[in-house]
Amino acid sequence: xxxxxxxxxxxxxxxxxxxxxxxxxxxxxxxxxxxxxxxxxxxxxxxxxxxxxxxxxxxxxxxxxxxxxxxxxxxxxxxxxxxxxxxxxxxxxxxxxxxxxxxxxxxxxxxxx
Amino acid sequence: xxxxxxxxxxxxxxxxxxxxxxxxxxxxxxxxxxxxxxxxxxxxxxxxxxxxxxxxxxxxxxxxxxxxxxxxxxxxxxxxxxxxxxxxxxxxxxxxxxxxxxxxxxxxxxxxx
Numbered sequence: 076x077x078x079x080x081x082x083x084x085x086x087x088x089x090x091x092x093x094x095x096x097x098x099x100x101x102x103x104x105x106x107x108x109x110x111x112x113x114x115x116x117x118x119x120x121x122x123x124x125x126x127x128x129x130x131x132x133x134x135x136x137x138x139x140x141x142x143x144x145x146x147x148x149x150x151x152x153x154x155x156x157x158x159x160x161x162x163x164x165x166x167x168x169x170x171x172x173x174x175x176x177x178x179x180x181x182x183x184x185x186x187x188x
Numbered sequence: 189x190x191x192x193x194x195x196x197x198x199x200x201x202x203x204x205x206x207x208x209x210x211x212x213x214x215x216x217x218x219x220x221x222x223x224x225x226x227x228x229x230x231x232x233x234x235x236x237x238x239x240x241x242x243x244x245x246x247x248x249x250x251x252x253x254x255x256x257x258x259x260x261x262x263x264x265x266x267x268x269x270x271x272x273x274x275x276x277x278x279x280x281x282x283x284x285x286x287x288x289x290x291x292x293x294x295x296x297x298x299x300x301x
Contacts, residue, residue, distance in 0.1 A: 079230075108288065117276060117293040118231075131288065166230065175219050175280050177289060179231040 077101065079180035081167050087186045088157055096152040096183045100169030107150050108168045108177060109142055118166060124150065126172075157187045193292050194277060200298040207264040209295040211277030212257075219280045220253055221289065222262050224273045231276065234262075267299045 080099045088094050100107050105126045110118040120134040124144045135141070139157075144150040154161055164184050168177035195210045211220070219238045223231040237244045237253045237260065244251045250263040264271055274296050278289040 110291075115293075118278075118289075118291040120288045120290065123288050125287075134288070164229070168231075175221065175236060176233050178233065179223075181230040 079167055079169055079178055081165075081180040081183050083183060084181065085184045085186075087188065089188055090159060091156055093153065093155045094157055094185065096154075096165050096167075096185070098150045098152070098167030098169075098180060100148065100150070100167070101178055102148075103171065104169035104178070105147065105172050106170040106177075107144055108170075109150070109152050110166045110168065112164045112166060112182075114163075121152070121165075154185075157185075159187050161185060162187045194275070194295040196295060197293070198296045198298070200300065201267055203267060203269055203299055203301050205267055205299075207267050207271070207297055207299070209262045209275050209277075209297070211260045211262070211292055213260075213277075213279050213290075213292075214258065215279075217255075217279045220251075220260050221278045221280065222249075222251060222260075223276045223278060223291075225276065225294070226273045234275075264297075267297075269299050269301045271299045272297060 082097045107124045109121040112118050122142045123131040139155045142152045164182040166179055166182045168179045170177045193212050201207055217239055219236055221236045222234045224234055225231045235246045235249055235251050237251050248265045253260045274294040276291050276294045278291045
């Protein structure tokens with residue numbers, strides 16, 4: 076079946092512009108996660124959605140970052156007024172209820188000039 | 189901050205040799221997982237070991253977990269050039285399953301043909 080998909084694959088933007096990154100989780104997966112990976116580093120947790128519960132936003136680095144999940148499926152990560160330090164690969168993952176294994180999308184590589 | 193710390197940061201071996209990567213963590217965990225990443229994009233789940241398990245096998249992979257030392261190891265036997273990738277350990281917290289994972293910074297494995 077289809078895996079987690081993300082779009083765009085690559086995004087180049089100018090400092091100060093807003094960007095939106097999209098994630099389509101695996102059908103039936105109620106949990107959705109966003110992570111950020113800087114060059115040569117491990118993954119940094121950003122935000123977690125589980126069903127209709129309030130999201131865990133504790134990993135968002137600043138108030139310029141926000142995320143939504145509409146209808147319990149597609150999620151959008153928005154970065155406002157982008158900065159050069161926001162350049163990274165943004166990875167989305169989803170998992171089934173009560174299952175720990177997370178399935179990752181291919182990521183969006185963001186470059187802020 | 190990253191909880192998991194992998195050791196070594198980089199490992200280069202010849203095809204057919206075994207590769208061992210280690211991971212240490214700081215807090216109590218529910219489970220520990222190993223993921224593989226090719227070319228800085230999406231991660232692939234390899235194996236999950238729960239806190240009450242000591243060893244687990246999957247094909248050429250063997251994972252051990254020592255909760256008293258807060259450490260885990262991943263052994264890849266009879267390595268192949270296709271095993272070249274970055275390998276990350278990730279810990280799942282005790283409070284809930286299916287919640288965030290905390291990743292280490294990874295071990296870059298190179299298997300030379």
